[in-house]
Amino acid sequence: MDAPPVQYVTTSDGYNIAFAVSGEGAPLLLMPFHHNHMQRTWGRPGWQTDLAKHFRVIYYDGRGQGLSTRGLPDTTIAEDFRRDLEAVIERVGHERFVLAGYGGFSHVAVRYAVDHPERVHALIAFCTCATFSAWPLAAMLDLARENWDLFLQMELPRHLSPEISDRLLDFFKQASTKDDYVATMRAFSTSDIGDLLPRLRVPTLLLHSQMTHWLSPEEGAKVAATIANARLVFTGGDLDPDYVDGVPAIVDFLQDVLSREGSGTDRQGALSVALSSRQRDVLRLIAEGKTNREIADALVLSERTVERHVADVYAKLDIRNRAEAVGFARDHATVVGALPGGLSQREVEVLRLIAAGRSNPQIADELVISLNTVQRHVSNILGKTGLANRTEAAIYARDRGLL
Secondary structure: OOOOOOEEEEOOOOOEEEEEEEOOOOEEEEOOOOOOOHHHHOOOOOHHHHHOOOOEEEEEOOOOOOOOOOOOOOOOOHHHHHHHHHHHHHHHOOOOEEEEEEHHHHHHHHHHHHHOOOOEEEEEEEOOOOEHHHOOHHHHHHHHHHOHHHHHHHHOOOOOOHHHHHHHHHHHHHHOOHHHHHHHHHHHOOOEOOOOHHHOOOOEEEEEEOOOOOOOHHHHHHHHHHOOOOEEEEEOOOOOOOHHHHHHHHHHHHHHHHHHHOOOOOHHHHHHHHOOHHHHHHHHHHHOOOOHHHHHHHHOOOHHHHHHHHHHHHHHHOOOOHHHHHHHHHHOHHHHOOOHHHOOHHHHHHHHHHHOOOOHHHHHHHHOOOHHHHHHHHHHHHHHHOOOOHHHHHHHHHHOOOO
16 A cells, blocks of 8 residues: 555644545544554554555644644643644544544544534544543653653563664654654643543444553553443553554444444434435445545546545545445435436536526626636536537426426
């Protein structure tokens, strides 16, 4: 799998946040780890690469990390990292997604999930605790500030070969500077989500390392006992949860969440409400065998926007690939909402305005799209229906009850 392109989004307070998107399927937003440099970890076995085999993974470097803006002020607070998360969410545009966070970033994730349960399909928390003071803050702050090299040595998992230890130490140093790391940990040091955990209303999976030398497994158990119906899975790993155990646990958890949400006698009606008109257009074109590029051309969208719609359709319909999408469209024709002549919903909107006597500039103004886009839609309408001109288009719309 090729490395995805690095993209940037600017936060509300002016930080440039580097992010990337890879994989296909239900969208999963993976927040940073305490040491994070997405470019240095891509392609190697690990969370990013292995989750992208199952999901559409959105991941990013937080402020002060990796490819994002460095140089954090001493006044940095935990809420600042929520600005990073919200900027990425706004840019990728998914209506609903799985949210995954580690350590201090899991506190940011919990706060977001409590405030926006309608957007968070499920929550995954790695090595989390109710209060961040459960972490050994003396080592994470005082030792890191006074002896950065010794602190990084202590961060190393046990029993690594000298070669791997050197490689991991180099990664730590590339991920963030001493000052940025300390500023991040200081920001999280007073964070407490104990009062929020009972308010979580989204399916939650907790992953915790059995042998971690930073955060006791008992802390994970305390959190699990506070969240209604939370699932706790202990994995290998003495620093972070081991992805070898963790990725299958996430896949199993999300399959169970999707299957339970998809049960019930009125599944088709629920899905009809869940899909937007644009997502129905995308599903219909997938069922016609169109590629993402062809869908983009047909709907006058960017290919990246089509990829986002495909991921949202997969997540909402509990399907994993295009073959299942075709099967669903075949079995649920009313959900797909096939329109006359193979027209998209947007093309029907344009056709209705043509029938109402609107000019192309007037249509552009009413639909808030460019004149070139309108012209392309008109051309698509005439081509799909075999009509010769706008007069015939108006008659076509009237005869098919589109007015």
